[in-house]
Amino acid sequence: MQIQIRHHLFNIDYITSLVRQQQYMEALDRYKQCLQKKPSLLPQILLDLYKELSKNTYNVHIKLLISELYFFQNFLSDAYIELEEIYSIDKTFSQTFFVLNKLYKKSNDSQFVVPIFHDAINNDIFDSTIIDVLPKIYFDENNIDGSISLFNKLLVHQPENEHYYKTLAELYKIKGDYKKTVSIFTSLISKSPHFLPEAITALEDILTIHSTDTSIRQSLISFYIKSCNPNDALMHLEQLSQMSSKFKKEATTIYKELLEHFPSEYHIICSFITHLSSCKHIIVRFFLLLNCYWL
Numbered sequence: 001m002q003i004q005i006r007h008h009l010f011n012i013d014y015i016t017s018l019v020r021q022q023q024y025m026e027a028l029d030r031y032k033q034c035l036q037k038k039p040s041l042l043p044q045i046l047l048d049l050y051k052e053l054s055k056n057t058y059n060v061h062i063k064l065l066i067s068e069l070y071f072f073q074n075f076l077s078d079a080y081i082e083l084e085e086i087y088s089i090d091k092t093f094s095q096t097f098f099v100l101n102k103l104y105k106k107s108n109d110s111q112f113v114v115p116i117f118h119d120a121i122n123n124d125i126f127d128s129t130i131i132d133v134l135p136k137i138y139f140d141e142n143n144i145d146g147s148i149s150l151f152n153k154l155l156v157h158q159p160e161n162e163h164y165y166k167t168l169a170e171l172y173k174i175k176g177d178y179k180k181t182v183s184i185f186t187s188l189i190s191k192s193p194h195f196l197p198e199a200i201t202a203l204e205d206i207l208t209i210h211s212t213d214t215s216i217r218q219s220l221i222s223f224y225i226k227s228c229n230p231n232d233a234l235m236h237l238e239q240l241s242q243m244s245s246k247f248k249k250e251a252t253t254i255y256k257e258l259l260e261h262f263p264s265e266y267h268i269i270c271s272f273i274t275h276l277s278s279c280k281h282i283i284v285r286f287f288l289l290l291n292c293y294w295l
Contacts, residue, residue: 113133
């Protein structure tokens with residue numbers, strides 16, 4: 001009995017009969033065992049498989065078998081050609097993406113996966129392997145634009161995924177599109193306030209480089225108010241007031257908002273009084289200048 005089992009295990013004709021019975025996984029395992037013992041059997045195995053394939057050239061399961069055997073024997077380019085053909089036959093066949101990922105891991109060549117993965121995303125195919133692998137490849141290659149495009153598409157596919165929003169906001173920050181960063185974080189915080197610390201850190205990082213950006217500082221004030229941090233909100237408000245006299249009127253509105261949320265904060269009240277005094281000083285100076293003009 002054992003002799004018979006061993007005979008079937010390494011009998012190519014028997015394994016090919018498994019392919020005809022659509023027992024593809026068992027056939028693949030047995031083919032691999034044959035090739036481990038005798039690698040020179042590959043041409044005969046491939047010949048048999050291509051004969052079976054000629055009966056139905058669109059059989060993606062047989063083509064996948066062929067691709068897996070090429071991969072097993074380190075003929076990576078040949079494996080890729082078969083996977084390309086499988087993808088052209090059936091774009092949604094998930095095993096294609098799985099084997100492509102194996103090719104990438106073995107070769108460390110992103111060209112084995114990026115073209116097909118990118119095309120799949122453009123065709124709204126969001127296979128789990130693609131979602132796991134493509135962002136990592138873009139990150140390793142510092143492809144910020146590719147990453148932004150990918151996560152924008154992922155958000156359309158899964159608009160409830162909070163981490164996609166956070167990642168996209170960080171990507172726009174890296175690119176230097178700070179308006180987009182603020183916009184996405186603002187949207188995210190409205191749904192998920194627990195992301196406030198990440199949003200605040202991101203905007204503080206931006207201010208270390210662009211300290212005169214008033215719109216970033218205004219958004220930061222809003223974030224600090226939402227996070228119940230009046231001291232930092234006040235600090236940025238006072239800095240804004242010092243940076244631009246045109247901001248005085250808007251600062252008054254923010255001071256009122258601060259006092260609505262934190263009415264017992266004495267230092268905010270004192271700062272507001274100082275602010276109002278400076279506003280009056282500006283108004284007085286304006287009328288004096290106007291009077292001098294008419295004289």
